[in-house]
Amino acid sequence: MHVKKGDSIIVLTGEDRGKTGRVLLTIPKRNRVIVEGINFVTRHTRPTQTSPQGGRIQKEAPIHASNVRVISEG
Secondary structure, X not given: OOOOOOOEEEEOOOOOOOOEEEEEEEEOOOOEEEEOOOOEEEEEEXXXXXXXXXXXXXXXXXXXXXXXXXXXXX
C-alpha cells in the first residue's frame, strides 16, 4: 500500500475531489484509508449509558487507497 498513517494526501476522485487531509488509519486487507475531515457519513445511534442522548453522529468513512495521492509523508 502506498499510503501510511500520518501521510498528507489529496483526494483524486469522488465527492471530496481536491480536498486534502491527514491519514488517520489504514486498512491494508481492504486497501482502504480513513482520512481526517474527508468522506463524512451520518450514523444514527440509540441512547446508551455512554451516550444517553443518542442521535446522529458524523464520522469519517474509509475510501479506497487508489483514490488518494500522497502529498507529503508524515
